[in-house]
Amino acid sequence: MTDSTKPLVEAIGGLDALRRLSNTFYDDVLADPLLAPVFANFSRTHTEHVAVWLAEVFGGPTGFTDELGGHQALLRAHLGLSITEEQRLRWMELMTGAVEKELPDDELLRCRVIEYFDWGTKIAREVSADPAGTDVGDPGPTPRWGWNGLA
Template sequence: MTSLYEHAGGDEALHRLEEAFYAKAVADPVLKVQFPVPRQHHVEHLTWFTAESFGGPDRFTRELGFAHLINVHRHLDITDEQRERFVQLYLEALDETGMPEDHPFREAVRSHLDFGTRVAQQNSRATTDDELHPLREVPRWTWEND
């Protein structure tokens, strides 16, 4: 079975996707609160995370670790509107960067975004460690592509 990572086009394609998404997020009035200033390595880290969760290299885990992801979302207090806008802009970036358009791939990406943004939102609102989502490693997303 082909991984989402391979189907998407690997690191180069995912980097283009994350660049397009990040440019949209930084400029968006709803998300600007969460992305107030562009960070030099943010696109690279997003690429590493997406690549690993789509079945590619585990660079995010090796270089940063999942605790990093929890820490950057802590206390952001992500609203429902921000979570939904994140998904919307990401899906727009998929189209704009020429990512595969087949239904199984798009549905896998949508479910990944839905899950991931809900985890991030829960972690952003946690006031104690017990309120954090129990996920402690980059999830490996699978799909039906036969």
């Protein structure tokens, strides 16, 4: 049963659950012929950074902002990747599978998490289209995503 009084990160199971989600997802991504080329410079450190980012976005500690450069650093990592809509949709398919495998069996929780990924991948695709790979502007603080979407 959904307990929407606590942050999403707690309902998800904390940083450990997000690490499992990230590892499961990237194992699938690296084996996918459509997505693997986007992650040519992938390292396992990336999965930890993703987990820390997600923990912060879903209401947890500000580790990504404090230690890894915050929202601007995340967006900069996508510059020049030229992500296609086909790749974005495949990314969503694989992430949905990882969410179903790794997160609690809670329909509302999973829905909110997938909604965040849909929102975020659209931004990543847009940022990745910058041909010079240099401009993210001022994206503001790291977004926070809760039971009602963007907080």
